[in-house]
Amino acid sequence: MNKPPTAASVSAPERATPVGSPGLAIETRGLVKRFGHRSAVDGIDLEVPCGSVFGFLGPNGSGKTTTIRVLLGLASASSGDIRVLGKEMPQALASVLPDVGALVEGPGFYPFLSGTGNLMRLDAADRHGSSSTRRQRVSDALERVGLGHAAGKKVRAYSLGMKQRLGLANAMLRPRELLVLDEPTNGLDPQGTREVRNLVRSLAAGGTTVLVSSHLLAEVEQMCTHVGVMSAGRLVAQGPLEELGAAGQAHVVVQTPDVELASRVLRRLGLVPGEAPGTGSPWGTTAVLGTGINGREPEAIVAALVADGVRVRGFTVENASLEERFVSLTGEGFDVVG
Amino acid sequence: MLIALAAVPVLIAVAVKLSSRPAAPGRGPLFLDRITQNGLFVAVTALVVCVPLFLPLTVGVVAGDTIAGEANLGTLRYLLLAPAGRIRLLLVKYAGAVAFCFAATATVAASGALAGVVLFPVGPVTLLSGDTVSVGESALRSLLIAAYITVSLLGLSAIGLLISTFTDVPVGAMAATIVLSVVSQVLDNLPQLEWLHPWLFSHYWLGFADLLRQPISWTSFGENALLQAGYIAVCGALAYAKFSNKDVLS
Ligand SMILES: Nc1ncnc2c1ncn2[C@@H]1O[C@H](COP(=O)(O)OP(=O)(O)OP(=O)(O)O)[C@@H](O)[C@H]1O
Numbered sequence A: 001m002n003k004p005p006t007a008a009s010v011s012a013p014e015r016a017t018p019v020g021s022p023g024l025a026i027e028t029r030g031l032v033k034r035f036g037h038r039s040a041v042d043g044i045d046l047e048v049p050c051g052s053v054f055g056f057l058g059p060n061g062s063g064k065t066t067t068i069r070v071l072l073g074l075a076s077a078s079s080g081d082i083r084v085l086g087k088e089m090p091q092a093l094a095s096v097l098p099d100v101g102a103l104v105e106g107p108g109f110y111p112f113l114s115g116t117g118n119l120m121r122l123d124a125a126d127r128h129g130s131s132s133t134r135r136q137r138v139s140d141a142l143e144r145v146g147l148g149h150a151a152g153k154k155v156r157a158y159s160l161g162m163k164q165r166l167g168l169a170n171a172m173l174r175p176r177e178l179l180v181l182d183e184p185t186n187g188l189d190p191q192g193t194r195e196v197r198n199l200v201r202s203l204a205a206g207g208t209t210v211l212v213s214s215h216l217l218a219e220v221e222q223m224c225t226h227v228g229v230m231s232a233g234r235l236v237a238q239g240p241l242e243e244l245g246a247a248g249q250a251h252v253v254v255q256t257p258d259v260e261l262a263s264r265v266l267r268r269l270g271l272v273p274g275e276a277p278g279t280g281s282p283w284g285t286t287a288v289l290g291t292g293i294n295g296r297e298p299e300a301i302v303a304a305l306v307a308d309g310v311r312v313r314g315f316t317v318e319n320a321s322l323e324e325r326f327v328s329l330t331g332e333g334f335d336v337v338g
Numbered sequence B: 001m002l003i004a005l006a007a008v009p010v011l012i013a014v015a016v017k018l019s020s021r022p023a024a025p026g027r028g029p030l031f032l033d034r035i036t037q038n039g040l041f042v043a044v045t046a047l048v049v050c051v052p053l054f055l056p057l058t059v060g061v062v063a064g065d066t067i068a069g070e071a072n073l074g075t076l077r078y079l080l081l082a083p084a085g086r087i088r089l090l091l092v093k094y095a096g097a098v099a100f101c102f103a104a105t106a107t108v109a110a111s112g113a114l115a116g117v118v119l120f121p122v123g124p125v126t127l128l129s130g131d132t133v134s135v136g137e138s139a140l141r142s143l144l145i146a147a148y149i150t151v152s153l154l155g156l157s158a159i160g161l162l163i164s165t166f167t168d169v170p171v172g173a174m175a176a177t178i179v180l181s182v183v184s185q186v187l188d189n190l191p192q193l194e195w196l197h198p199w200l201f202s203h204y205w206l207g208f209a210d211l212l213r214q215p216i217s218w219t220s221f222g223e224n225a226l227l228q229a230g231y232i233a234v235c236g237a238l239a240y241a242k243f244s245n246k247d248v249l250s
């Protein structure tokens, strides 16, 4: 199994800065959460800028949900400092939580109450929620997640996606400064997924910071401005999405029958060629994969290939996808770190 | 559960009514023999029947479910994130359990009174001390007994709340609470453990007979209240200590 790299290779945060830097909605220093002897979260320095949509990635069991629980005061940290919305946690929990909407590890509702009933009860549990606007806010939130028609139905009779939507509605019962969404699109249909994406975008446009954990990398690429990647309890990378993508290697794919020749040319240019999955075209074209374009102009590479008589039938430059980057950071291994 | 509780006195009343032979004095639950003479005794008899097992059973279910039930549904984390506040949540949950204790006792008493009035003659009541009091006065006494039993159950509720903070499995907390109530009563019946008896939360459970004397003897009421308050204080403090530091991982 590949050992994931341990050093944060992107945007190394200045370790020296004290907790409490302005402009960060969430900030942790050396956050550790142990379950018995095992560290589920192993000294992470998370930095979520205000106004960002922060994609929180990582394989199963890498500690995302545990981090979120600790951030929100559901579990206590074994060590480390936490600041949420500029305030020390967990001391300021009571004053911070009203400004935070959260969906943690799936929704939890009373099956015998309706969607509206559940939200009313949760809102009533909060002293800060004004009771005069409660009914209105609940129905607005339900409308927003597309549950307007199922508002009166018992949650027992909700589908997985409907419950998930209700969980989202609960997170948005009031205007929030920070939204923490743990796998919000889990169980949602394509429309729902798209709706969540739009919702997150519009909330972010309104100035809300969103921390969203997800396994759908395409989803993350579309809606996040920043990304953090967890692996086995460590934060192996974090920073703006473009930086993370750029740090990965772009590569070229050459469609040609002259694989040998093309490989030689690429090697001369300082690229590391390999056999790409061949494509079956009428002329029996095979592809060569050059990893890393080493800052060369793609057209210069084509020119060199052509000058040496390589019959170039196709040429593409592919940027490293978030998925490749993710795999390179967290390892190929499929087994959960136990 | 309240419906099941309400059924108990009705069952007793109907059973007594249907059996042609009046129960021999001294056999069966306390006061059973008096029902045929005065329907007002149905309520008291029903309470006597319910105190050892039926009421603790329902109270155990409610008290054991308080925190563990929320944890099990996954609603506990959302209540805390609302934020409800951990102390506040604990207090509200305990208040709910207390309200249930009262509702349960009142249900048995009310349903008993109703069944008694419907099925048997009603008249002035002869107390244990031999004095006779009016129907109104006896209703008041019934209320007092209901209050006594409610108070009796507060300690058990606090124990249930405490156990409930330790687990995410409500059935486990309920069972543990109910088992404890039975164990406490068993211990209370072992003469070898006499020294322990005054400390058992069930020790005064059946002590409400004192309220059926003239003049009313308040000693057992007072001692019971004091004991239950002690249980509430200790279990409440422990529950707070446990719950305020608990990692909510459900
Ligand atoms: N209640 C618990 N007791 C002991 N260990 C736990 C507990 N909850 C989580 N863990 C451990 O902590 C680690 C991180 O779990 P966590 O739920 O944070 O993962 P995750 O990143 O959210 O995974 P997923 O993508 O599957 O949601 C795992 O190794 C898990 O076994």
Ligand SMILES: [Mg+2]
Residues within 6 Å of the ligand: A064, A065, A066, A105, A182
């Ligand atoms: Mg998770």
